[in-house]
Amino acid sequence: TVAELQAYFDAVIEADQKIEPRDWMPDPYRKTLIRQIAQHAHSEIIGMQPEGNWISRAPSLKRKAILLAKVQDEAGHGLYLYAAAETLGVTREELVDLLLEGRQKYSSIFNYPTLSWADVGAIGWLVDGAAIVNQVPLCRCSYGPYARAMIRICKEESFHQRQGYEILHVLAHGTPAQRAMAQDALDRWWYPSLAMFGPPDTDSTNSERSMAWKIKRFSNDELRQRFVDMCVQQVEVLGLQLPDPHLRWNEQRQAYDFTPPDYAELMRVISGDGPCNRQRMENRRRAHSEGAWVREAAAAYAAKRTAADRT
Ligand code: 3HC
Numbered sequence: 001t002v003a004e005l006q007a008y009f010d011a012v013i014e015a016d017q018k019i020e021p022r023d024w025m026p027d028p029y030r031k032t033l034i035r036q037i038a039q040h041a042h043s044e045i046i047g048m049q050p051e052g053n054w055i056s057r058a059p060s061l062k063r064k065a066i067l068l069a070k071v072q073d074e075a076g077h078g079l080y081l082y083a084a085a086e087t088l089g090v091t092r093e094e095l096v097d098l099l100l101e102g103r104q105k106y107s108s109i110f111n112y113p114t115l116s117w118a119d120v121g122a123i124g125w126l127v128d129g130a131a132i133v134n135q136v137p138l139c140r141c142s143y144g145p146y147a148r149a150m151i152r153i154c155k156e157e158s159f160h161q162r163q164g165y166e167i168l169h170v171l172a173h174g175t176p177a178q179r180a181m182a183q184d185a186l187d188r189w190w191y192p193s194l195a196m197f198g199p200p201d202t203d204s205t206n207s208e209r210s211m212a213w214k215i216k217r218f219s220n221d222e223l224r225q226r227f228v229d230m231c232v233q234q235v236e237v238l239g240l241q242l243p244d245p246h247l248r249w250n251e252q253r254q255a256y257d258f259t260p261p262d263y264a265e266l267m268r269v270i271s272g273d274g275p276c277n278r279q280r281m282e283n284r285r286r287a288h289s290e291g292a293w294v295r296e297a298a299a300a301y302a303a304k305r306t307a308a309d310r311t
Contacts, residue, residue, distance in 0.1 A: 013214055018144035021087040029213055032206065033143050034088050035104070036215065038095040041081035043107035045099075046280050048074045050114045051123060059117055066163050067120060073156045080153060084145040100285055108266055109196045111274030118171055118178075118185035124164010126186075126193040126231070132157045133227045134197065137217035146215075165234065172238045179240075186235075187243045195261035195269075197224040203263070228258045 005024040019025055048071050058064035082092040098104040109127050139150040171182035198204055198220035210216035235242050244259045
């Protein structure tokens with residue numbers, strides 16, 4: 001009976017075991033996973049644009065090769081995640097259509113412009129750093145395919161974060177103009193990176209259920225705090241300043257007190273009113289239609305191969 005299936009599902013979750021694609025699962029659990037994994041995948045794909053903007057203008061062949069590898073990784077992360085979402089009974093085509101029609105979201109962070117080369121460093125250090133803080137717990141998510149996709153993604157994110165941090169370290173210890181460029185990028189990317197973790201727990205509509213299902217293992221505010229505490233140590237080594245005059249160690253909380261991001265701005269960016277939302281979606285729609293011939297050729301080739309295998 002459904003009651004027995006539900007009881008079995010609850011016991012698997014309770015025991016910190018994994019739900020696999022062929023297991024029975026409550027519809028709302030399936031829907032929440034499709035929503036989160038699809039939007040995670042969309043974020044990876046859209047996230048290629050801000051950095052891709054600097055591939056042709058990287059300051060050296062070495063930086064160009066590293067950035068190319070990183071942007072290529074992001075495409076791969078998108079594919080792993082679409083593949084994980086497909087185990088829940090949706091197709092990648094359906095999910096891409098939902099993105100292109102503006103009916104599914106992608107991360108707010110990718111709606112900000114990359115104005116200088118230092119932004120590539122700030123994105124690696126802060127955005128990929130925030131992604132790691134958010135994604136390491138997802139390796140213990142209750143849905144098997146998502147948790148397993150995260151393990152490889154987190155390994156690659158560590159390279160992304162390290163290369164960004166190194167870019168900023170070189171600039172911060174370079175000429176005064178380079179140092180100023182690094183500080184300017186940090187000033188512009190700090191608060192949007194804090195906002196990446198989502199609205200405050202009090203406004204987080206999905207957290208309670210996602211945490212009960214052990215999809216989300218820590219709340220938005222817990223992970224945001226963990227990220228701030230980590231960055232305060234790292235920014236000292238860079239010799240730069242976090243743009244928050246209220247940042248201070250709270251002995252009692254054993255954590256840093258900090259100025260929260262502008263959540264009204266986050267809501268505006270999420271609803272499409274960020275600095276680059278229109279451009280990101282125009283680029284994505286154009287790339288999708290210009291790439292139709294590649295999809296058709298791949299499908300025709302696959303059909304030919306299948307027919308040949310049958311003879
Ligand atoms: N950008 C866009 N939408 C956001 C958001 C953000 N930064 N933060 C929250 N939202 C949306 C949520 O999707 C939700 O809307 P929905 O119900 O229509 O999906 C609404 O705001 C309320 O937020 P909740 O806290 O209730 O939503 P969640 O419980 O889903 O938590 C989340 C939001 C923490 C982003 C969670 O979805 C999550 O952990 N997702 C997986 C990680 C992810 O998607 N990261 C995006 C960045 S990917 C990346 O950084 C790539 C790297 O290579 C650089």
